[in-house]
Amino acid sequence: MILEGKPLKGRELERLKEFLKSVELDYDDGIEYSICILNENSEIVGTGSVEENVLKCIAVDPAHRGEGIAASIMSHLIQYEFERGRPHLFIYTKPKNIEMFEDLSFYSILKTEDILFMENRKSGISGYLNDILAECPKEALDPKKKIGAIVANCNPFTLGHRFLIEQAAMECDYVHLFVLSDKRSEIPAKERYELVLRGTKDIPNIILHKTSDYLISSATFPTYFLKEKNKARKANCKLDIMLFSEVIAPRLNIKYRYVGNEPDCRITGEYNSCLHEELPRYGIHLIEIPRKKYKDQIISASKVRELIKEKNYDLVRSLVPESTFSYIMQ
Secondary structure, X not given: OEXXXXXXXXXXXXXXXXXXXXXXXXXXXXXXXXXXXXXXXXXEXXXXXXXXOEEEEEEEOHXXXXXXXXXXXXXXXXXXXXXXXXXXOEEEEOHHHXXXXXXXXXXXXXXXXXXXXXXXXXXXXXXXXXXHHHOOOHHHHOOOOOEEEEEEOOOOOOHHHHHHHHHHHHHOOEEEEEXXXXXXXXXXXXXXXXXXXXXXXXXXXXXXXXXXXXXXXXXXXXXXXXXXXXXXXXXXXXXXXXXXXXXXXXXXXXXXXEEEOOOOOHHHHHHHHHHHHHHHHHOOEEEEEOOOEEOOEEOOHHHHHHHHHOOOXXXXXXXXXHHHHHHHXX
C-alpha cells in the first residue's frame, strides 16, 4: 500500500517523522512531496521525499531491505519529478549509501567524509564544465593570465556587488562571475542573472556563468542525515568549496576567489571563514574586499529587500544600479 502527500500533514506527517527517527534520520524542512510504502498492518516500511529537484529522506526499514522497496520509492519520486519538468535530479546522502544509489542509476559528483553528492546524469558535471569552457574567450584559458572568480546570489544585484566585481576586474585579467541558481530566492534565478548581465555589461573582462545546481547555498542544502546539526552548515561549506576547488577551478585556471567582508551576517561570515581555511589547500588565494557603504551603512541585498517591503524606493535607488532599480519598479 502507498501513502502520498504534497506534503503529508497531521497524524500522517507525525508517523513519517517517527519512522525516520527510527532509522536515525530527520524530516527535512522544505519538503513538497512524500511517499510512504506501507505493510499489511499499515505500518511504514519505506519512504522518500522531494524538494524541487532534490530527492531526500529516502529510507527503508532494515527488516525489509532487499525486497525492492527502495527501487519502488525511487520510481515514484522520479515519476513525480519528470511530470513537473525536472529531469535532472540530485541526492545528498551519507557516503556509506553510495552502492545503493549507484544501483538505482545515480552517479557520484563528490564525496566528503560526511556527505555524498550524486546526480542522475552520468556526464552531468562534465557537460556543465564543457558549457562553461564554451563561454570563455580563448585568452581566458591561457595559464599565464591572472584568473579570479566570484560566486554570488545577487538577490537583487546591488552597488555592493558591483563594487566587488569592479575590484576583482581591476586586479585580474579575467574574472569568472557565477550567479547562484538558488530557487528559494525572492527574485528568480533567470531574472537575477539578467540583472547581473545588465549591471556589468561595461566591464569587458567579466565572464558570466549560471551555476545550475552544482554550486549550492545554505538554503537548499539538506541536513536530515547529519546528527550534529551545529556542524551541518560547515559540512555544507566544505562540500561547496571542495566542488569549486577540485572540479571547477582547475578547468578554468582560477587562482583567486573574491568575497566581500561580512560584519553583519553570521552565516556569510562563517562561510568566509571556511573559505579562508579551505582554499589555500588547493592553491587558491582568497581576497576579502571591504564592503561598499552608503552613508556609513554597508550595502547589502538583504537591506535592499527590506527597503522594498517598506516601499522606501528613494533609498533603494541609492543602493542599486539603475538597471536593477528599473526592474524593481516594474
